[in-house]
Amino acid sequence: MTAQPAEPDELDFLSFVEYAIAETTRELPDVDPVAMRLVLTLHRLTSALVYDLESAVHRPSGWSWPGFRLLFVLWLAGPLEAKRAAQLSGMSRAAVSALVNTLERDGLVSRTPAPHDRRAVRLALTETGRRRITEAYTAHNARERTWAATLSKPERTILIGLLEKLMTGPAATEAKQRF
Template sequence: MSDQPADLDYLSFVDYAIGKTQAELPSTDPVAMRLGLTLHRLTGALVYDWESTVHRPRGLSWAGFRVLFVLWLAGPLESRHVARLAGMSRAAVSALVKTLEGNGLVTRTQVPRDRRAVSLAITPTGHAAVTDAYQAHNQREQAWASSLTPEERTVLIGLLEKLTTGPAAAAAQRLT
């Protein structure tokens, strides 16, 4: 394979990018760079797979599914709590809820003690939609996980949880 950018696939591009970056910025940590690029690529591939094979065919976006998933398992909740649990901004949840409510999947009611706050709840139609979607979603999760042994899955989960709870993640959480 050529080392010209147009001839590279994603994984060979990672090697190429690391080499080019280190040539210009020698203090670059190639292992951290590879980790970041690989996690980003994997996340993008997972979300694309789930959204294109499971959620879009059911009329849901990835973000819409995440809100329904939170409400299915933890709701009803104030929208700010839904945003936190779904890993979204409050503004994104607010905009999304208009569509979900219009489709009869969620309801929103004003919180009596705070006129600015809104409580969200899943409707029976939303419950049916999210449980149907999640069954197919979990089949895709199983397909992805099948590349690893049970022991490898346990180790990877532990490592990802360690990254998720580390100092950089805590600092990023303070920004949201």
């Protein structure tokens, strides 16, 4: 918890958390500032981390963060039906369908009718796609290591445990049902 900047024009994306909590609790005294800090900090940090990975690794590789997510899922769990690829990558089927048009055009993904249902589409990485995602993931993991290096090994273990606890809690279980 850091000192609140005196003026809104002194804020940046991450320091806005402290300011937002102070202003919100001033306007709405019944707000839970600890819950707000937790969620706002997680959201802002995740956004900053994704932006860093996308700008440092994925855009130079020629794709967006959603493109990376889909290629990553197909690399590790594919070939998959488009519906399942959408679930595992956290995207809608429509978003995956639009994204596959680009990835297929770029020679990274192939699309074929599913064997059990010709209306369903099965997605797979091409050899070029496999080569490109493994190259990109090497750079991606180097960036992950840079971010993780801020914490000691015990701190990383504790944080992972806490995040996994949040991921298996009642709110997360409820949210997963909407995916």
